[in-house]
Amino acid sequence: MAIKLKTDYLNGFVEDHEYSLIKSAVAAAHETLIEKGDPAEKPIGWMTLPVDYDKEEFDRIEAAAKKIQKSCDIFIAIGIGGSYLGARAAIEFVKGANYNAMKKETPDVYFAGNTIDPDALHDLLSLCEGKDICINVISKSGSTTEPAAAFRVFRELLEKKYGEAGAKERIFVTTDKKDVPGKLKHFAIEKGYETFVVPDDIGGRYSVLSAVGLLPIAVAGCDIKKMMQGAEKAMRDFSSTDIEKNDCYKYAAIRNLLLRKGYEIEMFVSYKPSFMYMNEWLKQLFGESEGKDKKGLFPASVIYSTDLHSMGQYLQDGRRIIFETVVDVLESNYSVKVPFDASNIDNLNFLADKDFHYVNKQALLGTLDAHVSGGVPNVVLELDKMDEENFGYTVYFFELACALSGYIGGVNPFNQPGVEVYKKNMFKLLGKPE
């Protein structure tokens, strides 16, 4: 497994001497990143997580996943932000965007507690009718409005359906480690729910390879050990501080160079629909890490060739404020060939017997040339394939690139002060007691 950076499509946008000139900033950002600090202020546990995780808890996650697989048709992961996107991204990355619809031995996985829309909740409740259900609430504080309100709804449903004793075998709680009376952890212990830990030294958007993401991912039948191995390989592959030997750091440097030139939007591009929620995960990772102090690249995303027929026109010829970061998946999981058709009304017989993967790749190459000639710098990241190991590898690559990028850009990549403002306003409007 690997990610390799290709800079061919940056020619004319970034000059060689710029790479030399940014090396000292990269080295300085690296020093800032690894400098010891209070884990609450500087949560960098994700950096060593691939080798330094709780093995006992990891085994319990795998055992819980097996138990859940045996006892339900529908598994509902209740969480928002980093307690939602990582798991969803992983399942679609490995199992495809149509995982729930496919015939399989593992439960359907739905996500709740990431919206307050009654219509979405109503629909999820209806499709639970007559089905066996397990739930996993994922919330450090236990009091974030969206997951807490959804947890009330689904806990009530399970207790009505299975009784308190039955429900406790079906409710799994991923929350703060500390047992404080009146908090979710304490409540879970009292009720007899199995609990897992949201680590103190890993922020939400960096937490997918902790219990936060791993339980839902394992329930869907993904091999989570392989994910950790992939992350570990990335940890070792991207340990140099020299950007000529570290594609991850070089990518972080390039992002900053391009922003300084006026390319304000980073468009994450994939040619695989199963990458869509990985794109969403990337938007949280980068947007929440860098969008502060009135700074930061604006992260956007597309799936091509689908969106070449929607956003393609803008990319080709709109305002020149965008660069693209294209994840080129070198190998597909399946082979499907274009059939021969005697009528040839579409003039595509020249593609007969060619694999769709090959055609998709030519679309990618043709688009790179088209967009570069239109004035859009393109960063290409070659990814071997979409499986568990490469998921772990990809996660680590982008987390590290993001943290380093933030420090190069002069922001703290580990806080998110702006997220509180809407909550305060909302609670005021809702008349929350002090």
Added chain:
Amino acid sequence: MAIKLKTDYLNGFVEDHEYSLIKSAVAAAHETLIEKGDPAEKPIGWMTLPVDYDKEEFDRIEAAAKKIQKSCDIFIAIGIGGSYLGARAAIEFVKGANYNAMKKETPDVYFAGNTIDPDALHDLLSLCEGKDICINVISKSGSTTEPAAAFRVFRELLEKKYGEAGAKERIFVTTDKKDVPGKLKHFAIEKGYETFVVPDDIGGRYSVLSAVGLLPIAVAGCDIKKMMQGAEKAMRDFSSTDIEKNDCYKYAAIRNLLLRKGYEIEMFVSYKPSFMYMNEWLKQLFGESEGKDKKGLFPASVIYSTDLHSMGQYLQDGRRIIFETVVDVLESNYSVKVPFDASNIDNLNFLADKDFHYVNKQALLGTLDAHVSGGVPNVVLELDKMDEENFGYTVYFFELACALSGYIGGVNPFNQPGVEVYKKNMFKLLGKPE
């Protein structure tokens, strides 16, 4: 049904005199819009479509939808861009994002031909196993690579499964009106497939209320007559050229004013997950219409409160280059209440027995205040609810706003020259014969 524009959250960003000063540009853009032209160059058939559509074909669409509903478990709409996003947006808007998973009398609806990824195609083929299938290929030329290649695959599947005679009852073709030997229309007639028309005077991204979108939408059990009625009401509601009497034109003016001030990104915001593909449709509509000649607002989208926990930090405190267009849906389709919980570990008992819709609305209001105080102009569009009539109404509102916006900004909102570039490169790489 209605959409009402609220400008309260633009105070401090747009001054009263600016509305006066842009009135003449709005009037001029309106004149340009309604000026007669060659329909091939200036396809404005969508403007009168709500009253001026082919009633005989409309009845055939409804009859075909009934036939399809009776004869299959899975219906596959094969199209890309405007032959994909509109139908998908409509079905999710009216039936919810989990339509396929819900218990229902109508077939599952899947979309193919919008990607060249073999893994996505493989997964769709597997979930067709053992199911009855109908397909609708939607392509004006019949030779666009993505849908044409997918049509080969599914036509072959149907002919193997049902024989030529059986397959012809299950294949529906929406394509060019003209019967030219060697083209899809001609082929469809020869084969005995029922055909529908991609209108000559309506471009792809404006075509959802023609046969292009209506057949898949009707198959999913939506009342397409109500959609046309909704569009007709919008056509009448937004006929004034005075922005004080026309919220649609005023919205078009505001978008241009904000862009001129440096707000380069328009973020489409909804608080309902079932609006997600409507957002995707909006991104094509505006991005493809305005992203040219190195100009145009960059369209992006989010679903809140979900994405307040991913992109929220950026919106609150990142680069100040964004304004938001918030579609506030005033009424939900279902009521779900927050349960009381004696333990109250989440401190949310002050919300007990409150409807989720109410909580969602306070999140919207709290976010508006938060983002405006953070320096983000907010346009609010109040939409009555999410049903068929309001879908038609919303589509017409945005199509008209987009066309007028384009002319105010000095671009041709009806062409998409940039979309061809990647195709040319791709065909060259694929070695397509001349």
